Amino acid sequence: MVRVEKGLARRYRQERNFKRLGLGAILLGLLFVSFLFISIIANGYTAFQQTFVKLDVYYDPEMIAPVGETDPEILSAGNYGGLVKATMRELFPSVTNRRDKKKLYGLISTGASYQLRERVMQDPSVIGQRESIWVPADDDVDMLIKGHIDLNLPESDRRIKDDQLSWIQGLQEDDRVEKRFNKTFFTAGDSREPELSGIKGAASGSFFTLLICLSISFPVGVAAAVYLEEFAPKNRWTDLIEVNINNLAAVPSIVFGLLGLAVFINFFGLPRSVPMVGGLVLALMTLPTIIIASRAALKSVPPSIREAALGVGASPMQTITHHVLPLALPGMLTGTIIGMAQALGETAPLLMIGMVAFIVDIPGGAMDPSAVLPVQIYLWADSPERAFVERTSAAIMVLLAFLISMNLLAVWLRKKFERRW
Amino acid sequence: MDDVINQDGTVARELKTGTDAEVDMQSTNESQSRGTVGDIYVDDPRMTCRNVNVYYGDKQAIFDIDLDIGKNQVISMIGPSGCGKSTFLRCLNRMNDTIDVCKVTGQIKMDGQDIYDGALDVVPLRASVGMVFQKPNPFPKSIYDNIAYGPRIHGLSDDKQHLDEIVETSLKKAGLWEEVKDRLDQPGTGLSGGQQQRLCIARAIAVSPEVILMDEPCSALDPIATAKIEELIDELRENYTIAIVTHSMQQAARVSQRTAYFHLGKLIEVGETDQIFTAPKHRLTEDYITGRFG
Numbered sequence: 001m002v003r004v005e006k007g008l009a010r011r012y013r014q015e016r017n018f019k020r021l022g023l024g025a026i027l028l029g030l031l032f033v034s035f036l037f038i039s040i041i042a043n044g045y046t047a048f049q050q051t052f053v054k055l056d057v058y059y060d061p062e063m064i065a066p067v068g069e070t071d072p073e074i075l076s077a078g079n080y081g082g083l084v085k086a087t088m089r090e091l092f093p094s095v096t097n098r099r100d101k102k103k104l105y106g107l108i109s110t111g112a113s114y115q116l117r118e119r120v121m122q123d124p125s126v127i128g129q130r131e132s133i134w135v136p137a138d139d140d141v142d143m144l145i146k147g148h149i150d151l152n153l154p155e156s157d158r159r160i161k162d163d164q165l166s167w168i169q170g171l172q173e174d175d176r177v178e179k180r181f182n183k184t185f186f187t188a189g190d191s192r193e194p195e196l197s198g199i200k201g202a203a204s205g206s207f208f209t210l211l212i213c214l215s216i217s218f219p220v221g222v223a224a225a226v227y228l229e230e231f232a233p234k235n236r237w238t239d240l241i242e243v244n245i246n247n248l249a250a251v252p253s254i255v256f257g258l259l260g261l262a263v264f265i266n267f268f269g270l271p272r273s274v275p276m277v278g279g280l281v282l283a284l285m286t287l288p289t290i291i292i293a294s295r296a297a298l299k300s301v302p303p304s305i306r307e308a309a310l311g312v313g314a315s316p317m318q319t320i321t322h323h324v325l326p327l328a329l330p331g332m333l334t335g336t337i338i339g340m341a342q343a344l345g346e347t348a349p350l351l352m353i354g355m356v357a358f359i360v361d362i363p364g365g366a367m368d369p370s371a372v373l374p375v376q377i378y379l380w381a382d383s384p385e386r387a388f389v390e391r392t393s394a395a396i397m398v399l400l401a402f403l404i405s406m407n408l409l410a411v412w413l414r415k416k417f418e419r420r421w
Numbered sequence: 422m423d424d425v426i427n428q429d430g431t432v433a434r435e436l437k438t439g440t441d442a443e444v445d446m447q448s449t450n451e452s453q454s455r456g457t458v459g460d461i462y463v464d465d466p467r468m469t470c471r472n473v474n475v476y477y478g479d480k481q482a483i484f485d486i487d488l489d490i491g492k493n494q495v496i497s498m499i500g501p502s503g504c505g506k507s508t509f510l511r512c513l514n515r516m517n518d519t520i521d522v523c524k525v526t527g528q529i530k531m532d533g534q535d536i537y538d539g540a541l542d543v544v545p546l547r548a549s550v551g552m553v554f555q556k557p558n559p560f561p562k563s564i565y566d567n568i569a570y571g572p573r574i575h576g577l578s579d580d581k582q583h584l585d586e587i588v589e590t591s592l593k594k595a596g597l598w599e600e601v602k603d604r605l606d607q608p609g610t611g612l613s614g615g616q617q618q619r620l621c622i623a624r625a626i627a628v629s630p631e632v633i634l635m636d637e638p639c640s641a642l643d644p645i646a647t648a649k650i651e652e653l654i655d656e657l658r659e660n661y662t663i664a665i666v667t668h669s670m671q672q673a674a675r676v677s678q679r680t681a682y683f684h685l686g687k688l689i690e691v692g693e694t695d696q697i698f699t700a701p702k703h704r705l706t707e708d709y710i711t712g713r714f715g
């Protein structure tokens with residue numbers, strides 16, 4: 001009895017230690033995750049705001065078109081850049097020197113002229129009128145307002161010079177500078193100008209790519225799993241196939257990119273940089289994941305259910321479609337969504353098929369050239385402008401939001417199907 | 422098939438080794454058939470098994486079994502575990518087909534039709550030979566859908582109302598109607614073990630089978646639930662032929678008219694239940710009954 005009690009103390013101690021170890025591991029994991037999130041959010045939240053400058057624009061008929069003109073072609077050919085410059089000159093009449101003027105114009109984003117053009121095209125009656133309009137500031141001004149420019153540095157090392165500083169101060173005193181929600185970030189494609197760049201192009205590219213990927217890999221993966229698990233005879237061939245599927249799951253993703261390049265682009269002649277090819281490549285990559293997860297889900301359906309169905313005279317096909325598949329579906333969906341999340345974050349194979357190109361237009365379909373979110377992150381992270389740093393983090397946040405919502409979807413789907421059964 | 426069906430309905434067996442099919446079975450009626458003691462024949466058989474051998478891969482699990490299963494009778498199969506009772510039972514509705522390595526030889530006929538005939542479709546066979554398993558295995562669906570599934574896939578009902586009727590009568594026959602009539606839309610898996618097993622019996626009944634096979638249907642149940650099932654089996658006998666595997670000799674004695682004793686894959690003795698339990702002829706049967714091994 002005494003011996004048992006002695007040992008008991010040791011056993012309990014072991015149990016406590018084990019619990020502590022597990023708790024420690026979880027805390028450490030949480031620490032890393034929160035560190036990751038905090039640093040990304042701290043870096044990126046400012047990208048959701050953008051500095052705007054209020055300009056009192058006189059829509060000069062001489063620069064655009066005569067009053068009353070409505071022909072869009074003539075309207076769009078107007079000198080809107082000149083309009084912005086004229087407005088700036090009007091604001092700071094003391095600036096006369098050519099070099100100073102250039103510095104002055106540099107405070108406003110080149111996007112301002114597009115904005116003016118849009119305004120006029122939308123409502124040609126403004127020609128000849130004067131109107132206040134908020135236009136985006138240049139990214140350097142934006143960085144200054146957000147406090148990312150160190151004013152203690154000598155002027156030559158700064159992207160904002162002393163006279164520009166004084167102009168900005170003048171604008172601020174006039175209440176002409178304001179930080180506003182950065183809509184452009186969600187509605188624009190990529191751009192060389194940080195203040196004009198957005199992730200919509202990359203997000204649409206990712207969407208189309210995943211759509212193609214899902215619509216190929218899910219049906220094919222599930223069908224392959226059902227065949228292998230339920231119908232295939234157990235022989236050397238099926239063993240070989242099984243081994244190969246497991247091996248494919250471990251193949252580095254860049255190899256799939258090379259394969260896609262060779263097969264889809266060089267052999268089938270599909271265009272480069274398009275979500276169609278990206279989706280096909282990612283489908284190849286996620287297939288093994290989906291097949292393995294689906295087979296595991298099929299295996300976990302209790303044999304008693306199959307026996308019950310066969311016992312009342314269901315055919316093998318009915319047994320599978322009526323009983324086994326519905327029970328295995330939650331597991332299959334989980335596997336699929338994990339595969340999709342993997343595909344969403346994949347960069348390497350897409351580099352091989354040219355999805356790393358700089359593409360300004362927002363893709364309208366799977367055959368339009370486009371980038372995808374992770375590649376966009378990679379491209380921005382590589383850009384020298386300070387303003388792209390925060391945009392990189394913001395794009396990562398968007399990507400994470402996508403991933404989290406996909407996972408939530410997986411959980412929700414699983415819950416829904418479980419409740420039905 | 423070149424079997425000869427004799428005047429009185431018994432079937433002369435097709436001998437594997439020779440063409441001489443007309444072995445006079447009547448003369449061996451009382452004596453051993455391939456070592457089986459007792460009368461393997463009944464006057465009015467629903468199923469006739471002849472020369473049945475079952476192999477799992479290279480391993481033989483069932484040896485040369487001849488047995489008749491009589492109409493509207495309960496036949497129980499007893500024997501030490503691993504002796505092949507389940508294997509034999511599963512031959513009767515070709516459930517063994519689902520096991521890749523399993524091979525069945527010999528002849529099993531139902532109402533004169535060879536069920537292992539290549540031309541025979543196993544789907545209608547399984548509808549007319551229902552099965553109840555050891556562990557209750559209701560579908561993870563509502564009670565209603567559990568019962569309605571069989572009739573639906575076989576197209577037995579004309580409309581919703583007819584289907585409702587089938588569900589109701591099946592549940593009534595299985596003695597479950599009163600307990601579940603108010604919650605037909607609730608999951609069958611939410612019932613107690615005994616109710617689940619009766620639900621499975623009702624599910625088997627719903628496709629109007631002629632034979633019901635039961636493989637230790639009460640082994641996972643408490644005594645009260647067991648008593649209910651036994652009562653039910655007795656009632657079902659009126660309309661169905663039942664073959665039940667059980668490890669409880671009391672149960673065999675209570676519910677069955679005939680009893681077959683299996684030992685190491687062989688059918689040792691078969692006879693009237695009373696006779697088997699009071700005056701077994703074979704020493705192995707006697708040893709088992711008296712509890713010398715088991």
Ligand SMILES: Nc1ncnc2c1ncn2[C@@H]1O[C@H](COP(=O)(O)OP(=O)(O)O)[C@@H](O)[C@H]1O
Pocket residue numbers: 477482500501502503504505506507508509520522
């Ligand atoms: N699926 C199977 N694969 C291989 N051998 C099996 C299988 N099922 C049963 N057997 C073997 O067949 C013999 C008879 O088993 P079974 O019919 O289940 O016996 P019982 O139901 O009488 O306990 C046993 O020796 C068992 O090991």
Ligand SMILES: [Mg+2]
Pocket residue numbers: 506507508636
């Ligand atoms: Mg058994």
